[in-house]
Amino acid sequence: MPSPRAIVTLLILALIAALVGGGVWQQHRIDAAQQATREALARVKAVEGERDTAQEETRLARANVRVVTQYVDRVQTVYVQGKTITKEIPVYVTPEADAACVIPVGFVRIHNAAAANTAAEPSTGDPDAPAPGLTLSAIAETVADNYTQYHALGEQVIGLQDYIRASCPAAQAAP
Numbered sequence: 001m002p003s004p005r006a007i008v009t010l011l012i013l014a015l016i017a018a019l020v021g022g023g024v025w026q027q028h029r030i031d032a033a034q035q036a037t038r039e040a041l042a043r044v045k046a047v048e049g050e051r052d053t054a055q056e057e058t059r060l061a062r063a064n065v066r067v068v069t070q071y072v073d074r075v076q077t078v079y080v081q082g083k084t085i086t087k088e089i090p091v092y093v094t095p096e097a098d099a100a101c102v103i104p105v106g107f108v109r110i111h112n113a114a115a116a117n118t119a120a121e122p123s124t125g126d127p128d129a130p131a132p133g134l135t136l137s138a139i140a141e142t143v144a145d146n147y148t149q150y151h152a153l154g155e156q157v158i159g160l161q162d163y164i165r166a167s168c169p170a171a172q173a174a175p
Contacts, residue, residue, distance in 0.1 A: 104127060
């Protein structure tokens with residue numbers, strides 16, 4: 001029969017082994033919980049990133065709709081005003097004014113060159129000769145159409161600037 005001292009020693013060794021085993025098992029559980037916590041935090045960060053991206057896309061979409069709507073409204077106003085001006089040409093440039101004003105070929109050449117942003121074609125004849133079939137009212141209509149297009153493009157540039165300011169935070173700080 002084993003001595004009581006041996007039994008106590010075996011019990012102490014069994015207790016130490018149980019404590020060590022329990023400690024190893026508990027440390028494994030702690031490590032697994034910490035790993036699960038790290039993974040959960042990584043998922044939370046990913047979801048927060050997706051949320052932030054979605055919020056930014058929503059903000060940009062709203063700004064885009066607002067800028068495009070404003071741009072379309074302004075351009076429509078420009079074209080309506082242009083049509084109104086064109087309708088008024090016969091009131092301000094009468095058939096009598098058309099008959100009294102001879103449009104020289106030289107004027108037509110220089111006007112067309114300016115409209116195309118090119119050098120004027122060399123004159124092949126008398127620049128003071130009348131341009132056949134061209135009237136003062138036709139020139140007024142062309143000029144009104146050109147200015148209408150100019151103002152529409154100006155509104156387009158303003159709309160693009162507004163869009164950039166709305167979609168780029170750095171551009172909002174610029175004057």
